[in-house]
Amino acid sequence: MKRILLSREIMLAFAIVLLTGGIALRFPGFIAPNNIALVFNDTSILIILALGQMAVILTRCIDLSMASNLALSGMVVAMINAAFPGVPIPALIGLAIIVGTILGAVNGLLVWKLDIPPIVVTLGTLTIYRGLIFVISDGAWVNSHEMSAAFKALPRSVIAGLPVLSWVAIATIGLAFFAIRRLPLGRSLYAVGGDPHAAVYTGIDVGKTRFMAFSIAGGLSGLAGYLWVSRYAVSYVDIAGGFELSIIAACVIGGVSIAGGIGSVGGAVLGALFLGVINNALPVINVSPFWQMAISGTAIIVAVALNVRSERTKGRIILKRAEAAV
Amino acid sequence: MSVMKKLFASAALAATMFGGVASAEDMRIALVVKALGIGFFEAAAKGAEEAAAELGGVEIIYTGPTDTTAEGQIEVINALIAQRVDAIAISANDLDALVPALQKAMDRGITVISWDSGVATAGRQMHLNPSSNSLIGNMIIKLAADHLPDGGDVAVLSASATATNQNIWIDEMNKVAGNYAGINVVATVYGDDLADKSYREAQGLMARFPDLKAIIAPTTVGIVAAAQAVTDAGKIGEINVTGLALPSEMAGHIDSGASMSFAIWNPIDLGYAATMIAYNLAKGNDVAESGKTISMGRMGEVLLDDDRSGAMSDPFVYDASNVHDFKDIF
Numbered sequence: 001m002k003r004i005l006l007s008r009e010i011m012l013a014f015a016i017v018l019l020t021g022g023i024a025l026r027f028p029g030f031i032a033p034n035n036i037a038l039v040f041n042d043t044s045i046l047i048i049l050a051l052g053q054m055a056v057i058l059t060r061c062i063d064l065s066m067a068s069n070l071a072l073s074g075m076v077v078a079m080i081n082a083a084f085p086g087v088p089i090p091a092l093i094g095l096a097i098i099v100g101t102i103l104g105a106v107n108g109l110l111v112w113k114l115d116i117p118p119i120v121v122t123l124g125t126l127t128i129y130r131g132l133i134f135v136i137s138d139g140a141w142v143n144s145h146e147m148s149a150a151f152k153a154l155p156r157s158v159i160a161g162l163p164v165l166s167w168v169a170i171a172t173i174g175l176a177f178f179a180i181r182r183l184p185l186g187r188s189l190y191a192v193g194g195d196p197h198a199a200v201y202t203g204i205d206v207g208k209t210r211f212m213a214f215s216i217a218g219g220l221s222g223l224a225g226y227l228w229v230s231r232y233a234v235s236y237v238d239i240a241g242g243f244e245l246s247i248i249a250a251c252v253i254g255g256v257s258i259a260g261g262i263g264s265v266g267g268a269v270l271g272a273l274f275l276g277v278i279n280n281a282l283p284v285i286n287v288s289p290f291w292q293m294a295i296s297g298t299a300i301i302v303a304v305a306l307n308v309r310s311e312r313t314k315g316r317i318i319l320k321r322a323e324a325a326v
Numbered sequence: 327m328s329v330m331k332k333l334f335a336s337a338a339l340a341a342t343m344f345g346g347v348a349s350a351e352d353m354r355i356a357l358v359v360k361a362l363g364i365g366f367f368e369a370a371a372k373g374a375e376e377a378a379a380e381l382g383g384v385e386i387i388y389t390g391p392t393d394t395t396a397e398g399q400i401e402v403i404n405a406l407i408a409q410r411v412d413a414i415a416i417s418a419n420d421l422d423a424l425v426p427a428l429q430k431a432m433d434r435g436i437t438v439i440s441w442d443s444g445v446a447t448a449g450r451q452m453h454l455n456p457s458s459n460s461l462i463g464n465m466i467i468k469l470a471a472d473h474l475p476d477g478g479d480v481a482v483l484s485a486s487a488t489a490t491n492q493n494i495w496i497d498e499m500n501k502v503a504g505n506y507a508g509i510n511v512v513a514t515v516y517g518d519d520l521a522d523k524s525y526r527e528a529q530g531l532m533a534r535f536p537d538l539k540a541i542i543a544p545t546t547v548g549i550v551a552a553a554q555a556v557t558d559a560g561k562i563g564e565i566n567v568t569g570l571a572l573p574s575e576m577a578g579h580i581d582s583g584a585s586m587s588f589a590i591w592n593p594i595d596l597g598y599a600a601t602m603i604a605y606n607l608a609k610g611n612d613v614a615e616s617g618k619t620i621s622m623g624r625m626g627e628v629l630l631d632d633d634r635s636g637a638m639s640d641p642f643v644y645d646a647s648n649v650h651d652f653k654d655i656f
Contacts, residue, residue: 283530
């Protein structure tokens with residue numbers, strides 16, 4: 001199974017390289033090193049969120065509320081920054097993560113304790129969190145001139161050639177690698193998604209594991225909330241509207257199975273990068289806006305089709321081996 | 327808070343009920359807004375007071391409900407009818423719901439006009455739009471051209487490709503683009519009114535057109551995202567971001583120099599013009615008929631179309647000299 005996943009990631013990486021090459025034929029500036037860095041930086045937020053979403057999807061759940069969570073956490077810290085410019089930025093980032101984690105934990109609790117299907121829970125909280133932004137902000141924007149200079153400067157300050165925003169994504173990838181490989185929680189995410197009943201027999205609390213997955217996704221949404229409002233220097237009710245679908249698409253393209261239990265950190269990151277490359281390439285290669293949507297959609301369907309095929313062959317191989325054994 | 331608001335509102339209502347009696351000869355013009363306490367309308371009231379001072383013998387009754395509902399406005403209108411004001415100038419919360427109440431007012435000889443947000447034709451004598459599509463189309467390219475004496479490449483960053491108002495404004499802009507020598511509109515891209523997509527589209531424009539001199543974004547999400555993208559790319563001074571936006575949203579980008587100027591209606595002018603029109607109609611100086619013009623004092627004249635609605639003026643230009651006076655208003 002590991003071999004299949006690995007080859008899948010290599011295939012995806014190959015597809016990204018091919019895509020980038022194709023774009024470079026039409027717009028050579030696209031493969032300039034500083035442009036590649038720009039694309040990675042632009043995709044950083046999507047990578048962070050895709051990793052959170054992966055944790056949830058691995059447990060056979062889904063979180064549709066991540067973009068709303070991002071927008072609400074972002075609005076909370078933006079409003080605090082506007083009202084009290086003296087609050088230090090690390091405190092605000094910590095607060096964004098805490099708010100996000102709490103919002104994610106609400107999803108997790110509803111799924112765990114009330115046993116409501118995750119798609120229903122998060123469809124509800126998607127609207128509730130979005131509505132809460134309106135309640136706390138009264139529909140008003142927090143604008144660039146109201147945010148403190150330090151608040152806006154952090155994600156774009158450059159360390160060793162890359163903006164902090166990119167470094168945050170890299171750190172998140174590193175942490176995710178470690179957590180998935182080394183921590184008991186990382187392993188139980190797979191166990192719960194792969195076969196919840198078997199997981200119970202091995203002593204894993206399925207509900208609690210899902211709760212933890214939602215909380216992690218929430219915390220990462222909160223972090224992304226700060227990064228988003230400071231990067232675009234604006235916060236209003238609709239920010240990141242519809243972004244939840246890009247996050248899920250990144251996971252699906254990266255080979256994270258919607259049925260749970262299958263997926264890897266590398267896959268989710270590559271899936272996000274694949275979308276990031278498309279998103280950044282379409283504006284420079286001059287494609288009609290109507291085609292842009294069709295192209296993004298086609299990429300997702302092709303990825304899912306490949307997923308389904310690879311999962312099916314996996315099943316067959318097992319059967320063949322079983323037959324051979326008999 | 328809401329109790330206080332209601333207290334204030336009823337105090338204001340009581341004041342309007344009794345306040346007018348003392349000076350019966352004055353013409354009393356009621357400026358009815360969507361809701362009290364909104365900066366935009368407070369500014370319009372300031373304009374109305376300016377018109378009243380200029381005309382003399384005019385009393386402005388600035389009123390409205392505490393929340394933006396048609397029911398609240400109907401109550402206010404009925405109170406104004408009871409006070410027998412001379413004119414009502416209203417920014418409506420609903421196109422149709424206010425028609426019966428306003429017809430009752432007109433039956434009692436009260437001049438009724440709508441401004442900013444209109445009422446159906448049956449419920450008002452005329453409607454004053456802040457601007458018109460052709461004026462906006464001309465203004466957005468003029469904003470870019472004014473800072474490009476030698477000409478150059480400009481690009482448009484719109485909302486979605488299917489946004490009707492955006493497309494109309496861009497069409498009107500392209501119609502008059504020939505009047506601005508040396509200005510080449512090289513592309514129109516769509517940010518879908520999403521901050522991240524608009525930001526990427528602005529980055530794409532800068533990559534595709536190294537000689538780009540201006541980005542015109544007739545949408546507030548787009549202009550803010552483009553200004554941030556230009557700032558992050560270190561191209562302040564090379565590329566001027568302009569278009570339509572609110573002063574509160576753009577003040578920071580005007581300060582940074584990413585945007586030299588932008589435009590939107592001026593609420594003070596709007597309140598002024600609405601008051602002037604209401605005065606002239608109530609006095610009988612002008613009549614509200616299709617094809618006729620009504621005087622608006624320093625704002626010139628408004629020409630009424632088939633629906634008896636007209637456009638006040640070019641959008642008002644905001645730049646470093648005035649944006650801070652308006653950023654707290656709207």
